[in-house]
Amino acid sequence: MKKDGEWCNVTLHCSTSTNTSALSYIWNYKHGNSSSTILHNKTGDTIKMSLQPESWDMEIMCIVHNPVDRKNVSVQKICRDYDGNKTAAAIRGRNHYVLSLVVLVVLGAVWYLVKIKKKQRKG
Structure with a gap:
């Protein structure tokens, strides 16, 4: 377009x-x-x-x-x-990728914290 x-x-x-x-x-x-x-x-x-x-x-x-x-x-x-360059649908699509990345980072951080907490309980 x-x-x-x-x-x-x-x-x-x-x-x-x-x-x-x-x-x-x-x-x-x-x-x-x-x-x-x-x-x-x-x-x-x-x-x-x-x-x-x-x-x-x-x-x-x-x-x-x-x-x-x-x-x-x-x-x-x-x-x-x-x-100027993109339709609203393309912008929404890009926003979904950013949101997915944020969710993955948060889930990774939670997983890491749980792993550390379990390690502290054992040791």
Whole structure:
């Protein structure tokens, strides 16, 4: 994602781990009361869009299908929490790593203190 003035440029990639030769992709968007198909073809696993601020909270859905099955995934508020480099989701993800690290350090310290206390009781 890149913000250029008032525009937010995004590239979305939709993929699956199964054989891709028989797959087709449909990209839909929903914004407010309107919805539409953006792209429908066999090789459209990636889409590039330039969005103005009034469209930053739209929902974009990728539908992957073949003659046997159909799966979809959607993303909302793509550019809404833009901070220059990362979305709010990326920032929250980083915060989860920091929180996990803090929890591990605290658990390690507790384990160490318990080990020392047991050693003191024996000796």
